[in-house]
Amino acid sequence: MxxxxxxxxxxxxxxxxxxxxxxxxxxxxxxxxxxxxxxxxxxxxxxxxxxxxxxxxxxxxxxxxxxxxxxxxxxxxxxxxxxxxxxxxxxxxxxxxxxxxxxxxxxxxDIIVEEEFDEFFFKNIDDYTKPEWDEMQEKYSIDGGGDLIMVEELNDSSYNHNDYTLNHVFIENDENDWIKKIDKDLTSEDIQHHIAMVLYNLPSPMRTVFELATQQHLELDEIAQLRNSTFDEVEQLLTDAKKALQVSFFNRYPLK
The missing domain is CATH 1.10.1740 (Rna Polymerase Sigma Factor; Chain: A)
Known part of the structure; x- marks a missing residue:
C-alpha cells in the first residue's frame, strides 16, 4: 500500500x-x-x-x-x-x-437537511457486483441537475475532490495481494473517485465522520464533541464507513 x-x-x-x-x-x-x-x-x-x-x-x-x-x-x-x-x-x-x-x-x-438513512444501499453493499459498481460510478459522474461532470471538473476543488487513499480505508496490511493488484491496476485518481462515489451513497453521518477523520485529521473524541455525539457512536460510524469501502473495493476489483 x-x-x-x-x-x-x-x-x-x-x-x-x-x-x-x-x-x-x-x-x-x-x-x-x-x-x-x-x-x-x-x-x-x-x-x-x-x-x-x-x-x-x-x-x-x-x-x-x-x-x-x-x-x-x-x-x-x-x-x-x-x-x-x-x-x-x-x-x-x-x-x-x-x-x-x-x-x-x-x-x-443551518442550510443542509440531513437526508434519510439509505438503508437499502448499506444493507446490500455486500451483494453489488462489479458491473453494478461500474454503473454507480457512471451515475455518480452526473451532477444533481442531470449534466455530465467531466473528469477535469471532478478534480476541481469546487467539486467533491479530496485526497482519498487506500490508507484511509485499510489500516492493516492483511490484504497484501489485493492491495498490490490495486496499486498496479488503478491510478490514484481511480481510487479517489471510487471512494468519493461510495461515500456519496453512504448516510450523511458516516460520510461526515470519515471526512473529518481522514481529511481534517480530527480525533474521534474531537469529532464526538463537534457532532454532539458519544465517542462510541462516532467510532462505530467510522468503522461502518471503512467496512463499506473495503467491501466495495473487494467486490468491484476482485482477485482473479
Whole structure:
C-alpha cells in the first residue's frame, strides 16, 4: 500500500498553523485591527473552503437545493464574522482548530437537511457486483441537475475532490495481494473517485465522520464533541464507513 507521508504532514502542518494563529488573532481583535485580523483569517480559509465545498456539492448532487441557491462564499463570509465576534469564547490555542470546524458545521447545518438513512444501499453493499459498481460510478459522474461532470471538473476543488487513499480505508496490511493488484491496476485518481462515489451513497453521518477523520485529521473524541455525539457512536460510524469501502473495493476489483 502506498503511503502518503507528505500529504499527512501537510495536513498536520495546517492544523498547527491554525493553532498558532490563535494568539495573533486575539491580539489583533484586542487592538481593534479588523483589517489585519481578516487578512490572517484569510490564510486559513482555503482548507475550510474545500471542506465546505465538499458538503455543499454532495447536498446539490442529492437534490437538496439547486446549484445556485447556496455558495461556499456565504459560509465563508459568515465564518469571518463568527470568528471575529466569538474568538474570545476559545479559551486556549489548542482548541481553536476544533472550534473552527464546529462553527463551520453549525453554519452548514443551518442550510443542509440531513437526508434519510439509505438503508437499502448499506444493507446490500455486500451483494453489488462489479458491473453494478461500474454503473454507480457512471451515475455518480452526473451532477444533481442531470449534466455530465467531466473528469477535469471532478478534480476541481469546487467539486467533491479530496485526497482519498487506500490508507484511509485499510489500516492493516492483511490484504497484501489485493492491495498490490490495486496499486498496479488503478491510478490514484481511480481510487479517489471510487471512494468519493461510495461515500456519496453512504448516510450523511458516516460520510461526515470519515471526512473529518481522514481529511481534517480530527480525533474521534474531537469529532464526538463537534457532532454532539458519544465517542462510541462516532467510532462505530467510522468503522461502518471503512467496512463499506473495503467491501466495495473487494467486490468491484476482485482477485482473479
Amino acid at each position: 502506498q503511503t502518503n507521508d507528505s500529504y499527512y504532514q501537510n495536513k498536520k502542518e495546517f492544523r498547527l498553523f491554525v493553532t498558532e494563529t490563535y494568539t495573533n488573532l486575539r491580539q489583533l481583535k484586542n487592538e481593534g485591527n479588523q483589517t489585519s485580523f481578516n487578512d490572517l483569517v484569510l490564510k486559513i480559509m482555503p482548507q475550510i473552503r474545500q471542506y465546505v465545498n465538499t458538503q455543499l456539492n454532495t447536498a446539490i448532487r442529492k437534490g437538496h437545493f439547486s446549484k445556485n441557491k447556496h455558495k461556499a462564499d456565504e459560509i465563508i463570509d459568515q465564518l469571518f464574522i463568527e470568528i471575529y465576534d466569538h474568538i474570545d469564547d476559545v479559551k486556549q490555542a489548542e482548541d481553536f482548530y476544533l472550534w473552527l470546524f464546529k462553527k463551520t458545521n453549525d453554519l452548514l447545518d
